[in-house]
Amino acid sequence: xxxxxxxxxxxxxxxxxxxxxxxxxxxxxxxxxxxxxxxxxxxxxxxxxxxxxxxxxxxxxxxxxxxxxxxxxxxxxxxxxxxxxxxxxxxxxx
Numbered sequence: 001x002x003x004x005x006x007x008x009x010x011x012x013x014x015x016x017x018x019x020x021x022x023x024x025x026x027x028x029x030x031x032x033x034x035x036x037x038x039x040x041x042x043x044x045x046x047x048x049x050x051x052x053x054x055x056x057x058x059x060x061x062x063x064x065x066x067x068x069x070x071x072x073x074x075x076x077x078x079x080x081x082x083x084x085x086x087x088x089x090x091x092x093x094x
Contacts (some may be wrong), residue, residue: 010073018064018073023054 027049028038038046054060068074 014073015064016066018059018068023050024058027053
């Protein structure tokens with residue numbers, strides 16, 4: 001039987017997707033707590049606030065890794081792998 005196609009082509013994409021999702025949900029909850037109706041807030045504004053929230057809370061990448069493992073999006077073998085945005089700044093581009 002053919003194997004089902006994976007939603008993500010790499011663990012890095014699964015982790016980044018999950019981290020952005022966690023940040024987006026946190027921003028939406030903050031807006032709700034302020035009494036703002038989330039459906040009336042433009043998506044681009046929520047995304048911008050989510051990017052800022054994610055930059056201020058890098059621990060979300062660790063939480064995203066754990067959630068992605070629980071959901072079966074990535075293998076347990078990758079438990080030591082965690083790529084964060086600061087990694088890209090340290091790469092030397094030739």
